[in-house]
Amino acid sequence: MGIAGKTVIVGVTGGIAAYKAAELVRLLVKAGASVHVVMTKAAEQFIGAVTFQALTRHHVHCSVFTDEKEGQIAHIDLADHADLIVIAPATADTLARLAAGRADDMLTAVVLAARCPVLVAPAMNSNMYQHPAVQHNIKLLADYGYHFIGPESGKLACGWTGKGRLVAPEAIAARATEFFMEQQEKDAPLRGKKILVTAGPTREGLDPVRFFSNLSTGKMGYAIAEQAARLGADVTLISGPVQLDAPPNVTIVRVVSALEMRAAVLRDYQNVDAVIQSAAVADYRPEEAHAQKIKKQDGPLLVRLVRNPDILKELGLKKEKQILIGFAAETENLEANAKRKLETKHLDLLVANLAADGFATDTNKVTFYFANGRYEPHQRLPKHEVASRICAALAALFEESECQ
Structure with a gap:
């Protein structure tokens, strides 16, 4: 969260306060x-480039002409x-050149070419600052x-107050x-939502050393849980036996x-806003x-096998305000089977793929089938990207339901 992992450019211009930029850089790196x-x-x-190089472990850029690398x-x-440019201190001269759209040194050229936010911290004599x-x-x-x-008011280096x-x-x-916190708020369309995700296979015991199961790895469900949490949701992940690390910021x-x-799903169902049932639950x-x-x-x-409860169908029958997303892995007749499952289990969205x-x-190659009859085929994508698209679809379903 916050600034960690972000790329910040600190522009340092020619004022006595330039020495304070070293502390700013240290804090950002920390x-x-x-x-x-x-x-x-x-x-x-006012201050040497070697100071900043030691603090950042990066080359310090001083000239638009000599800093080029091949290609x-x-x-x-x-x-x-x-991700952000901070100019501290920003002198009157630098402000004038930025306002004029000049690009006659490395700093102004970078700022003019950037599309990220620019934060400016002016510092100068008070008379200069007040000049029209x-x-x-x-x-x-x-x-x-x-x-x-x-800037702030106070005693200045020139002797003025x-x-x-x-x-x-x-x-x-x-x-x-x-x-970055503000941006994360904007980029968190699932904030405030409680989402239940199921993942992985189940194991149905035959004796103490044998069981029936399937080939599910849980990667899809874990990717969905991680992405939903990243988008601000309060996520509970109910996981069958897998060899995966728990996603960050997720209750497992x-x-x-x-x-x-x-039992685990029904225990929480009435308290959640959505369920994404990606687990490959054994039918027998x-x-x-x-x-x-x-x-x-x-x-x-x-070995005589008996039917397991159809968790997804049961959730569909009990559904009140919840949005319900299911998965279907088929070996044939993908579209027909997906549409049937979507309808009989009262789903808002079915994510279907060939096994x-x-x-x-x-990776996965999926098609989204929506309750309103719309469908979206997707090309083969890494599972984390499929997860991102599922969460985007969920956010859109929330928005639609809130507008009704």
Whole structure:
């Protein structure tokens, strides 16, 4: 969450407050950001590039001409990979050149090419800050979409007391983090929703060392649970026996048999907003589970199987406000079987695939069948991408239900 893992460019310009940029960079790096420093020539008169290189473990960019690598345009590459640009301190001269759309040094070229948010922290003499030209440039940049923090009032390096002092590095780092928190709020369409996901196979015991099961790995369900949590949902994952690590920020309930999975699902069903039933639940179980290992005998071993409860159908019959998503793995007549299952089990969405396209692989080729008759075929994709599309479809179903 927050700034961890994000790429932040810190632009340092030629003011006495440039030394404070070192603390800002340290704080951003400590918070987990990948920080790249771009310095103006004037900034180098106040603080050395080696300081920032030591703090960031990245090359410091000082010139648009000498920083090129083969096959790379340095300022474009930096701009393309940036999640946020912070200019601290931002001098009156830098504000003027940014307002004019200049690109005559590395910093202004990067900013002009970037499509990420730009956070500007001005620092200068108070008379300079109050000058109509500087105020005009600040307003113009704000109209362009630049964000400003500060300056503060106080004792200035020039001896004056007034507005123009750089905001504390801690405050700038906190504001930078807020950008990503705000973005995550926008990118969290499932926030506030409680979602139940089932995953993996079930095992139906025959004796203490043998069981009936299937080829499900649980990868699809685990990917769905992880993506739903990433989109803000409160996720409970009910998992059959798998060899997978629990997804982050997910409550996991481990079960073995179909009866255990049914009990776990029904226990939480009335309290959730949606169920995504991706588990491959065994349709049958041995009528008798032997307490001791069955010994080899001459002739065939006959095992009588009985039906397991149809969890998905039961959920459909009990459905009130919940959105219900099921899966169907078929070996033939995919469309006909999928539409029948969609209707008989009262689903809002059925994700269908041929068994050969999804079982025991890292990819899946699925078709979405919706209750309103719409369907969406998808090309073969990694399961995490399929999970992303399922969660997007769920978010759209929530939006539709809330508009009715």
